[in-house]
C-alpha cells in the first residue's frame with residue numbers, strides 16, 4: 001500500500017483500534033520479556049536480513065574476542081567446555097559468533113594440550129526469539145563443516161538466572177545489553193515529570209526521563225552481573241559488547257555527534273512518524289506518548305561502576321569504539337535511490353521494533369507507523385550524505 005494513501009481506519013476517538021491501543025498501551029511494557037525480540041523469519045523486515053550494524057559490531061568484536069580468549073585460563077581435565085551466547089537472536093551473526101568462539105578455543109587446546117575437549121554451545125535469548133529459525137540454521141553449518149559443538153537453546157531473560165551455579169566457562173553477549181528489562185515505571189506515569197511527551201526515546205529528552213532510564217540501566221546491568229557471577233566458574237570469562245557512549249558524554253546525549261543523533265532510527269524520523277499518526281487522527285496523544293523504546297547506551301564509566309558495585313569479576317579491558325553506520329558503497333547506492341534507503345531504514349526499524357510496536361498499537365497501526373517512517377526517511381535526502389556512527393563498548397572480565 002502507498003504510504004501516502006489514507007488507510008481504512010476510523011478517526012481514533014471512536015474507533016475499535018483506538019480502544020485496542022488504549023487498553024494495551026501500557027500492559028506490554030510490564031511484560032517486556034515476553035514481547036521484546038528481533039523480528040523472526042527471513043523476510044525483508046526480519047532481523048536476519050537487517051543486522052548490518054550488529055554484523056559490524058560482531059566483526060569489530062572478533063579481534064577483541066581473540067585477545068580475550070588468548071589470555072583466558074584453559075580448563076584441563078574438563079570433558080566439555082560450556083559456552084553461552086546471551087541475546088543470541090538468529091541469523092548469520094549468531095552462528096558465526098559461536099563458530100569463532102569454539103574455533104579459537106579448540107585451537108588453544110590443541111596447541112597447549114595436544115587434545116581437544118567437547119564443546120557445548122548454549123544459545124540464549126528471550127522466549128519470543130525465533131529459536132525455530134536458529135535451530136534450522138544449525139543444520140546447515142557454514143561451509144558444510146561438521147558442527148564442532150553440541151547445541152542447546154536456553155529461553156529466558158539474561159537479567160535472570162539461566163544456568164546452574166558454576167556451569168559456564170565462557171559467556172558472551174553481543175549487541176544485546178543495551179536493551180533494558182523494562183521501561184521505568186515513572187516514564188509510564190502520565191502525572192510524573194518523567195512522562196516522555198512527544199518522544200519515543202531518550203536522546204535529548206527531559207532530565208527526569210533520562211535519569212529514570214539511567215537508574216533502570218544501572219539496576220539491570222548489576223542484575224545481569226550478579227546472575228553471571230553465579231553461573232560462570234572461577235577463572236571463566238565474561239565478554240560483553242553493547243551499544244554505548246564514551247565517558248565524556250552525558251546520558252542525554254546517547255549517540256555522540258549531532259549528525260549521528262539526527263539520523264539514528266530511534267530519534268527524529270521516529271518521532272515524526274508518531275506525530276504523523278497523531279496528526280492524521282489515527283491515534284491519540286496518550287498512545288503516542290506512552291510508547292518508549294527500552295534501550296539505553298551506557299557510558300564506559302557506568303559499565304565500570306556496575307562491575308565495581310557487583311564484585312566477583314576482574315575487568316581485563318574496557319573500551320569504547322565507534323563503528324561507521326554503513327559502507328561507503330551502500331551510502332552511494334542510496335544517494336542515487338532515496339526510496340530504497342527509506343525502505344532499508346524502515347526494514348531495520350521493523351526488524352528491531354515491530355514486536356513492541358505491534359504490542360502497543362496492534363498490527364495494522366504499527367504497519368502504518370513503519371510506512372510513515374519509511375516515507376519520512378526517503379524524503380530526508382540531506383541525511384543521506386552524512387556519515388554517521390554507532391558507539392559500542394567492549395568489556396571483558398575474569399570471574400574471580
Ligand SMILES: C[S@@+](CC[C@H](N)C(=O)[O-])C[C@H]1O[C@@H](n2cnc3c(N)ncnc32)[C@H](O)[C@@H]1O
Nearest residue numbers: 037054087088089093125126157158174176179
Ligand atoms: C540486536 S540483537 C543482537 C543479536 C546477536 N547477538 C548479534 O550480535 O547479532 C539483540 C538481541 O538481544 C535480545 N535480548 C534483549 N533483551 C534481552 C534479555 N533481557 N534477555 C535475553 N535476550 C535479550 C533480543 O531478543 C535480541 O535477540
